[in-house]
Amino acid sequence: MTIGEALAESKALLSGAGIENPALDADLLLAHALGVNRSALVAARRDSDALNPEALERFRAFIERRRSGECVAYILEKKEFFGLEFFVNKNVLVPRPDTECLVEAALSRLAGKKTPNLRALDLCAGSGAIAIALKSQRPDLEAWATDISQGALEVAKINAACLLPLGAVHFRLGDLFQALSAGDARAFDLITANAPYVPDGEIPGLSAEVRGEPILALDGGADGLDIIRKIVAQAPRFLLPGGSLMLEADPRQMPAIALMLESAGLEPGGAIKDLSGRDRALEAFQKGD
Numbered sequence: 001m002t003i004g005e006a007l008a009e010s011k012a013l014l015s016g017a018g019i020e021n022p023a024l025d026a027d028l029l030l031a032h033a034l035g036v037n038r039s040a041l042v043a044a045r046r047d048s049d050a051l052n053p054e055a056l057e058r059f060r061a062f063i064e065r066r067r068s069g070e071c072v073a074y075i076l077e078k079k080e081f082f083g084l085e086f087f088v089n090k091n092v093l094v095p096r097p098d099t100e101c102l103v104e105a106a107l108s109r110l111a112g113k114k115t116p117n118l119r120a121l122d123l124c125a126g127s128g129a130i131a132i133a134l135k136s137q138r139p140d141l142e143a144w145a146t147d148i149s150q151g152a153l154e155v156a157k158i159n160a161a162c163l164l165p166l167g168a169v170h171f172r173l174g175d176l177f178q179a180l181s182a183g184d185a186r187a188f189d190l191i192t193a194n195a196p197y198v199p200d201g202e203i204p205g206l207s208a209e210v211r212g213e214p215i216l217a218l219d220g221g222a223d224g225l226d227i228i229r230k231i232v233a234q235a236p237r238f239l240l241p242g243g244s245l246m247l248e249a250d251p252r253q254m255p256a257i258a259l260m261l262e263s264a265g266l267e268p269g270g271a272i273k274d275l276s277g278r279d280r281a282l283e284a285f286q287k288g289d
């Protein structure tokens, strides 16, 4: 079978299954089956070239997985975030472009701080995307990251090992702040979290791609705010005066989170917009600076 025929067959299968970008996905998966990147494939490809049988078999298996709704990032085992290539597997949520807006906002906040030893903590770290992106831009930062999932932390550590100098992020396993032991740094200039925030009732309605992601990273309880509520209640004990808390959530949850932040005694900051201009994260400050 030629490359052109294999691609045509796959595109038809993907569009028949209602996949949004069949041509792009087929290209990406073919490149992966051949062990090259997509631009190399596009540059070198001649549709009349024969596709070797092993690559064809790998390609068809990838197309089958995509057809059944698995997202491309899990099949490729990678996703670009903040210009860095992250390893991903089913233990972690695939980093979203919208979360890059949170990283941008966190970097501008840190840029305004004069303290020499800045400390940041990312909760629900998942693949490590936020903590690693921050540390890659601000090597002077003391970066901490916690996650309750052992499998997620393993992925985050692989990413840190590939993308940063040794020991650049302090990873801790455990439930939010409880992962930090008494000997760990406990006062932070910045705390970020892209916690699970999907309400229970909305989980069955998520797309097949999102439902393939770890439920632990998505399920936020009845109103989606269980974990965020815990973070907000504990954050004041871990923030330095003037320190900033940045929480990503669904735009519809912002008013409820703003109330929580206020009743926890934090100073309200602004909303952080996502790529479609909706409020995707809220910032609040520890009083007393």
Ligand code: GLN
Binding pocket: 096, 194, 195, 196, 197, 198, 210, 217, 218, 219
């Ligand atoms: N599906 C949501 C998203 O796409 C959920 C992420 C989360 O719960 N943190 O952002």
